[in-house]
Amino acid sequence: MAEHENLVKSSQIIIKDALDKLGFDEGMYELVKEPMRLLTVRIPVRMDDGTVKTFTGYRAQHNDAVGPTKGGVRFHPDVDEDEVKALSMWMTLKCGIVDLPYGGGKGGIVCDPRQMSIHEVERLSRGYVRAISQIVGPTKDIPAPDVFTNSQIMAWMMDEYSKMDEFNSPGFITGKPIVLGGSQGRDRSTALGVVIAIEEAAKRRGKTIKDSRVVIQGFGNAGSFLAKFLYDAGAKVIAISDAHGALHDPNGLDIDYLLDRRDSFGTVTNLFEDTITNKELFELDCDILVPAAISNQITEDNAYDIKAEIVVEAANGPTTMEATKILTERGILLVPDVLASAGGVTVSYFEWVQNNQGYYWTEEEVNEKLREKLVRAFDNIYSLAQTRNIDMRLAAYIVGIKRTAEAARYRGWA
Numbered sequence: 001m002a003e004h005e006n007l008v009k010s011s012q013i014i015i016k017d018a019l020d021k022l023g024f025d026e027g028m029y030e031l032v033k034e035p036m037r038l039l040t041v042r043i044p045v046r047m048d049d050g051t052v053k054t055f056t057g058y059r060a061q062h063n064d065a066v067g068p069t070k071g072g073v074r075f076h077p078d079v080d081e082d083e084v085k086a087l088s089m090w091m092t093l094k095c096g097i098v099d100l101p102y103g104g105g106k107g108g109i110v111c112d113p114r115q116m117s118i119h120e121v122e123r124l125s126r127g128y129v130r131a132i133s134q135i136v137g138p139t140k141d142i143p144a145p146d147v148f149t150n151s152q153i154m155a156w157m158m159d160e161y162s163k164m165d166e167f168n169s170p171g172f173i174t175g176k177p178i179v180l181g182g183s184q185g186r187d188r189s190t191a192l193g194v195v196i197a198i199e200e201a202a203k204r205r206g207k208t209i210k211d212s213r214v215v216i217q218g219f220g221n222a223g224s225f226l227a228k229f230l231y232d233a234g235a236k237v238i239a240i241s242d243a244h245g246a247l248h249d250p251n252g253l254d255i256d257y258l259l260d261r262r263d264s265f266g267t268v269t270n271l272f273e274d275t276i277t278n279k280e281l282f283e284l285d286c287d288i289l290v291p292a293a294i295s296n297q298i299t300e301d302n303a304y305d306i307k308a309e310i311v312v313e314a315a316n317g318p319t320t321m322e323a324t325k326i327l328t329e330r331g332i333l334l335v336p337d338v339l340a341s342a343g344g345v346t347v348s349y350f351e352w353v354q355n356n357q358g359y360y361w362t363e364e365e366v367n368e369k370l371r372e373k374l375v376r377a378f379d380n381i382y383s384l385a386q387t388r389n390i391d392m393r394l395a396a397y398i399v400g401i402k403r404t405a406e407a408a409r410y411r412g413w414a
């Protein structure tokens with residue numbers, strides 16, 4: 001099986017189950033089982049040494065029955081067509097769960113920005129926007145940051161689009177720097193959403209964040225802000241990791257120190273000799289485990305070794321379908337990605353609303369609105385899982401796909 005084929009296949013199985021439970025027919029499943037549009041582009045980039053290198057990029061638009069599509073752009077060597085397709089399907093579910101007027105989209109470029117100069121990354125970012133320009137735009141499909149992309153890259157992409165559009169178009173993309181129309185709180189929003197999901201999950205298990213032992217895989221945008229929030233709330237963050245390895249201290253790591261030392265790609269463990277592997281990280285004795293890096297990390301091979309009582313997915317697709325079953329049977333409360341990581345797109349929506357109205361909110365207003373949406377979404381999904389005796393992922397898919405399916409039916413698409 002191609003590296004990410006399982007992500008699409010398992011999502012299709014759960015979407016089918018969710019549609020059956022909602023009473024939709026086979027025609028609806030045929031409509032939503034794949035993205036409606038997938039564009040593959042080849043982007044020639046002049047490298048600093050004068051040669052031209054051609055990169056492959058994708059933009060998938062899952063379904064725009066509800067409204068324009070929305071979702072991040074990932075720069076990573078492992079990006080492939082299946083990964084982008086699955087990620088766009090999950091964006092539809094996230095937007096449905098937190099009730100945003102969007103369908104799901106996602107993009108990616110096969111590249112390793114850690115090996116490129118900043119000028120090469122800028123030329124690649126601008127080239128990508130030119131290549132996908134016909135299918136994106138503030139009322140069509142709105143990109144945002146994801147793995148190894150950040151506010152600077154969003155700024156270059158916005159600038160390139162604005163030049164082509166001949167207007168200043170801040171609503172083309174979200175996750176921008178504040179001075180270019182970015183929203184207060186967007187940089188921390190994915191992590192804050194995960195904190196809210198952890199608080200709600202802990203409450204259901206009679207626990208609190210304070211004094212909990214937490215393990216986090218990934219120390220980038222999602223993982224590092226999350227570690228900081230939890231550390232400040234009195235949790236013991238006993239392990240964190242990046243692509244090179246993991247740091248573990250059963251007495252709790254000094255997160256402020258690690259934040260000072262990490263680089264812009266969320267790498268810090270390379271500065272230490274005493275490390276463990278990402279595989280060992282998942283088996284550590286802890287109360288709360290948060291995968292916040294890449295997909296396919298909790299599988300049949302390690303699901304029985306997980307000691308945490310609560311697993312909250314900040315990353316997209318970190319747990320396979322088989323592992324979801326094992327964790328649920330073992331009584332572990334698993335909060336799925338499409339709910340736990342919806343804070344980022346929620347504040348991206350707030351950013352787009354602020355861009356459209358040209359009036360900007362304070363960080364307190366943004367965070368309050370974010371909390372309201374996520375607590376409501378958690379309550380809905382948790383209650384559905386309890387009343388129907390199903391796992392949280394299936395419950396989240398039922399809530400997430402319902403609005404797109406209803407909108408598609410009204411439009412006469414299925």
Ligand SMILES: NC(=O)C1=CN([C@@H]2O[C@H](COP(=O)(O)OP(=O)(O)OC[C@H]3O[C@@H](n4cnc5c(N)ncnc54)[C@H](O)[C@@H]3O)[C@@H](O)[C@H]2O)C=CC1
Pocket residue numbers: 145146147148149190217218219220221222223241242243244265266267278292293294295314315316341342344345
């Ligand atoms: N940035 C956002 O707003 C959102 C991000 N997410 C998801 O959260 C996850 C992390 O994204 P960001 O923090 O934004 O990315 P980032 O690029 O800021 O950080 C990625 C982190 O993952 C680590 N990593 C990369 N490859 C790895 C590997 N093979 N093994 C272990 N660690 C590895 C990196 O070292 C880094 O610490 C992704 O799954 C992303 O899709 C989900 C919702 C929104």
Ligand SMILES: O=C(O)CCC(=O)C(=O)O
Pocket residue numbers: 070071072073094142143144145146174175316341342344345346348349
């Ligand atoms: O902020 C956004 O629009 C999208 C965030 C994203 O890509 C994700 O939730 O996976």
